[in-house]
Amino acid sequence: MKKAKGYGRMVTDVVCPFCGTLCDDLEVVVEDNKIKNVRHACRIGSSKFLAMNELKRPNRPMIRKDGSFEEVDMAAAIEECGRILSRSKRPLLYGWSSTGCEAHFVGIELAEELGGVIDSTSSVCHGPSVIAIQDVGYPSATLGDVKNRADLIIYWGANPMHAHPRHLSRYSVFPRGYFRERGQQDRELIVVDVRKTDTAKLANRFVQVRYGEDFELLSALRLVINGKELEADEVAGVSKEDILELADRMKTCQYGTLFFGMGLTQSYGTHRNIDAGISLVRDLNHHTKFSIVAMRGHYNVTGIGEVLTWQTGYPFAVDFSRGYPRYNPGETTANDVLQREEADAALIIASDPVAHFPKKAVEHLARIPMITIGPHMIPTAQLSEVFIPSSISGIEEASTAYRMDTVPLKLRKVIEPPEGIYSDVEILEMILENVRERRVRQMEREKKAGEGR
Ligand code: SF4
CATH class of the missing domain: 3.40.50.740 (Rossmann fold)
Incomplete structure (x- = not known):
């Protein structure tokens, strides 16, 4: 904790208690037990802290x-x-x-x-992911691994630009990593989704899958990656040519990560979609290094x-x-x-x-x-x-939380809760x-x- 320039005190290394990205680099300026400023957080994260000053909260049971x-x-x-x-x-x-x-x-x-x-x-939300993990395992990685190694990032059924706004800048697409010194220039972003989301607009390649047919597309990719002939001209709205290209890109990357969201867990197929996604990553590991991470929300x-x-x-x-x-x-x-x-x-x-x-x-x-x-x-x-x-855990109380990649982090107390609030x-x-x-x-x-x- 240090003195902030001009006013108040600054609490450093604060973890944002909003989404599963758990950004742990926030700096919060506090004066008279009021949050005056939040640095490094996205708009959602900042508003969780700054809204504290305006919220009319009940203070009695x-x-x-x-x-x-x-x-x-x-x-x-x-x-x-x-x-x-x-x-x-x-x-x-x-x-x-x-x-x-x-x-x-x-x-x-x-x-x-x-x-x-x-x-x-x-x-x-991700219950189907947990069921699939119990069925077929979880070839996963930490977000630090992704940042330092990945040259191919795939978001499937996830729109982090809205739900996890700093995910791309902290861990996946934009940051410079140990083996990815040029950041975004050393990486390729592919988005698979039913519509062109804001994340898809940033992608090098957008693959539009027909709603409810993710399982079919994942299975077609597995077929090709395992060296079999794809007989259909298109699967789930994606042409054979695009499927072959996508499979080739996945096989030839140095390190790929598949991030998946509720577009996959809560559409037709639910845990079978995740089974297929995990199995695809397992198959890819016969050719290169690949990992899979669930985009956890809360x-x-x-x-x-x-x-x-x-x-x-x-x-x-x-x-x-x-x-x-x-x-x-x-x-x-x-x-x-x-x-x-x-x-x-x-x-x-x-x-x-x-x-x-x-x-x-x-x-x-x-x-x-x-x-x-x-x-x-x-x-x-x-x-x-x-x-x-x-009281609000992670702002008014210190506590422990697990990031989406199951790394536990200590959440800091930034201000005191209102009197009488437990x-x-x-x-x-x-x-x-x-x-x-x-x-x-x-x-x-x-x-x-x-x-x-
Ligand atoms: S991305 Fe998530 S954890 Fe990071 S600042 Fe935004 S809301 Fe908070």
């Missing part, structure tokens, strides 16, 4: 009484959370992608204590997958209802649990399912008692029984303690009742 919210103290809110969760037979604990790994630890403990289902936003969606995997053996959609962790995407994923109307209570943290889930799942969420923890009064919070405002970790710990105390009291009551018989 709220409980719904007779249909409308009433402000309460933290003890009353925690008591209500404990009551809702302890009564529940199948609680759903969902979200986790925009908070630190320290909160994940406690959340998993709480899910186990309750015998609930814990799931992250992975189940509606800044710590990779982190919840990592922490869940250490602790339970499974990366998302973990069900503790049988007393041990069970995982069956399609059955134990949040949307399925809600659409089958199984969940009878929900704790939502660091995400907004009411704004993003299908209507049937949201209708069920609206019928069951819901607790929302987060900094803002989002649509999910507005439908909740209890809302507890929390961190996600502290709130979850209080709820966990309350649930445990209730369980002990219940056991004592049952024991007494048994002795009296």
Whole structure:
């Protein structure tokens, strides 16, 4: 931390808690606990920091009484959370992608204590990638490897110019690397997508695939790369000539990386598309060096997958209802649990399912008692029984997050949270303690009742 020129103090090496790129070179100027300036961040990242000064955030917990919210103290809110969760037979604990790994630890403990289902936003974004990785492995690399070595970059079904704006300038296309001293001039960019996105406009070559036919194109490329004859004149809207050229370029590069996004995970084929993408990269490694990296969205969606995997053996959609962790995407994923109307209570943290889930799942969420923890009064919070405002991890609290290439980074605290606002970790710990105390009291009551018989 050093003195900023002119005013305030400057916090250096700040990690941006917005997207999975986790840029770690930000400099934030702070004066009187207010963020005055942010250097090096993209517009999305800067606005997350600078908006802190203007945001009108709720600063007290709220409980719904007779249909409308009433402000309460933290003890009353925690008591209500404990009551809702302890009564529940199948609680759903969902979200986790925009908070630190320290909160994940406690959340998993709480899910186990309750015998609930814990799931992250992975189940509606890169869940298919995780399933494919379990099926066929993951010949991946760090973003540092890509920066220093790659001469061929492919974005497939991803538009980082909008979703991860500094990805190209920090890691893939523009930076100078150890073996790529001239930066962009030493690299080629290929974009495969259903439409000409802003990333595609920058590309040396744009390949327009017909919507929902990525699997076919990936399979055709594999066929050619494995030395077989492609009989069709076109596949997925791409001519045979273009497929042969693309395959040749991939085989003859020195080091290639395939970045893939939700255009691949959430179109027809889902995890089979990723199977095919990973298998293509595996095939290419018989000819050259190639790696594959998922373009993860929320800044710590990779982190919840990592922490869940250490602790339970499974990366998302973990069900503790049988007393041990069970995982069956399609059955134990949040949307399925809600659409089958199984969940009878929900704790939502660091995400907004009411704004993003299908209507049937949201209708069920609206019928069951819901607790929302987060900094803002989002649509999910507005439908909740209890809302507890929390501090913003990575700005008001230090924490740990995993970048999209599974490299863990320490997020810095830049300013103090508003008075009376607790961190996600502290709130979850209080709820966990309350649930445990209730369980002990219940056991004592049952024991007494048994002795009296
Ligand atoms: S690219 Fe992502 S992590 Fe980097 S500054 Fe922009 S929003 Fe933040």
